[in-house]
Amino acid sequence: MATTPLSTNTHGAGGHDDHSSHISSTGLLVGVLLLLMGLMGVTIWASFIDIPSIGPIPGIVMNNLVALAIATVKAALVIWFFMGVRFASSLAKIWVAAGFLVLFLMFGIMGDYGTRKFEPVQGWEVGTPVDGGETALPRTWPPEGRTPGSPAIEQNLRPR
Amino acid sequence: MAAIAHDHAHDDHGALHHQFENIEQQNDSYIVGMWTFLVTEVMFFGALFFIYTLYRSMYQMDWYLAHEELDVTLGGINTVVLLISSWTVAMAVRFAQLKNRKMVILNLLVTLGCAFTFLVIKAFEYAAKFEHHLFPGPTFGSVPSHLNGANSNYAQLFYGLYFGMTGLHAVHILVGVLVISALTYLWVRKADSVMKDYIPTELVGLYWHFVDLVWIFLFPLMYLMPKPH
Numbered sequence: 001m002a003t004t005p006l007s008t009n010t011h012g013a014g015g016h017d018d019h020s021s022h023i024s025s026t027g028l029l030v031g032v033l034l035l036l037m038g039l040m041g042v043t044i045w046a047s048f049i050d051i052p053s054i055g056p057i058p059g060i061v062m063n064n065l066v067a068l069a070i071a072t073v074k075a076a077l078v079i080w081f082f083m084g085v086r087f088a089s090s091l092a093k094i095w096v097a098a099g100f101l102v103l104f105l106m107f108g109i110m111g112d113y114g115t116r117k118f119e120p121v122q123g124w125e126v127g128t129p130v131d132g133g134e135t136a137l138p139r140t141w142p143p144e145g146r147t148p149g150s151p152a153i154e155q156n157l158r159p160r
Numbered sequence: 161m162a163a164i165a166h167d168h169a170h171d172d173h174g175a176l177h178h179q180f181e182n183i184e185q186q187n188d189s190y191i192v193g194m195w196t197f198l199v200t201e202v203m204f205f206g207a208l209f210f211i212y213t214l215y216r217s218m219y220q221m222d223w224y225l226a227h228e229e230l231d232v233t234l235g236g237i238n239t240v241v242l243l244i245s246s247w248t249v250a251m252a253v254r255f256a257q258l259k260n261r262k263m264v265i266l267n268l269l270v271t272l273g274c275a276f277t278f279l280v281i282k283a284f285e286y287a288a289k290f291e292h293h294l295f296p297g298p299t300f301g302s303v304p305s306h307l308n309g310a311n312s313n314y315a316q317l318f319y320g321l322y323f324g325m326t327g328l329h330a331v332h333i334l335v336g337v338l339v340i341s342a343l344t345y346l347w348v349r350k351a352d353s354v355m356k357d358y359i360p361t362e363l364v365g366l367y368w369h370f371v372d373l374v375w376i377f378l379f380p381l382m383y384l385m386p387k388p389h
């Protein structure tokens with residue numbers, strides 16, 4: 001066993017004679033399905049409720065947090081029970097967790113967008129007529145201003 | 161039932177290939193390999209979810225107004241359909257471990273039925289959006305009543321991501337239909353590759369659960385936006 005780095009699961013430590021896979025019972029799978037359906041109902045219901053703000057957190061953010069929390073619980077149920085990660089080896093578990101951790105870290109990029117308005121040197125977003133800030137929209141505004149000779153072209157705004 | 165499960169459980173794996181020490185290591189390699197693929201898929205969809213988060217935080221009200229055109233009932237039905245299909249795949253894997261061929265095939269067929277139902281409902285939803293000029297393009301928003309007062313360009317951004325993300329998800333459903341069909345065919349033909357080893361069924365199941373997983377997040381984000389308050 002010392003030369004088998006992948007077989008770190010304690011369940012299968014018995015070797016060849018022991019059973020290598022674990023079988024979920026029908027009752028458990030049905031229970032998880034019903035739980036998922038129930039959570040879907042809760043998330044639909046919660047989306048139509050204006051959750052009040054709690055402390056400095058605005059109500060709309062609370063609504064979003066509740067929706068994402070429910071979705072995360074549902075995802076965890078699917079991963080843990082339906083995808084059988086609970087029976088998987090420690091290596092597979094770390095592998096799965098690392099994947100979602102990197103996803104979580106990627107959202108740190110939001111911090112970059114949050115600081116753009118503090119930039120000492122003005123970026124390309126200067127002069128966007130809509131709200132004066134950065135936008136993903138073409139700099140010609142309104143859209144019909146894209147034709148040659150329009151004010152947008154004369155102001156040297158980037159065409160779409 | 162549990163006793164039966166245990167009796168059959170010891171011989172549900174395929175032949176041990178020479179490069180592996182034992183069957184646990186072999187099965188673990190398959191599972192970790194499949195999860196490696198799924199993690200790349202998580203990152204693939206993750207980038208789109210990031211774009212969604214960024215723009216929704218910037219244009220909350222316009223996106224809320226634009227999203228009101230989506231049909232929560234149809235989206236909800238599709239969620240139920242996908243959850244059921246996820247369950248039938250989990251049952252198929254269970255019966256593959258128990259070597260109950262008929263039940264595996266039955267569960268895979270129900271899964272395929274759910275996949276088609278999902279795609280048909282999605283097609284009706286897409287058709288309505290095309291009809292209302294809500295597909296990003298030159299005529300986007302030319303029927304203003306369907307914008308619900310949202311800024312046309314911000315609404316277009318929302319629908320760009322709506323079609324992009326649900327479309328990519330639908331492509332995954334299509335691939336799933338192909339893979340599950342192939343798996344069902346192998347079970348019908350009593351192929352050794354699936355009959356003697358539950359792992360192929362398990363790996364297809366993992367893929368299908370992932371498709372369900374993406375929808376679990378897409379449904380509340382696209383269809384169930386709370387009203388800014």
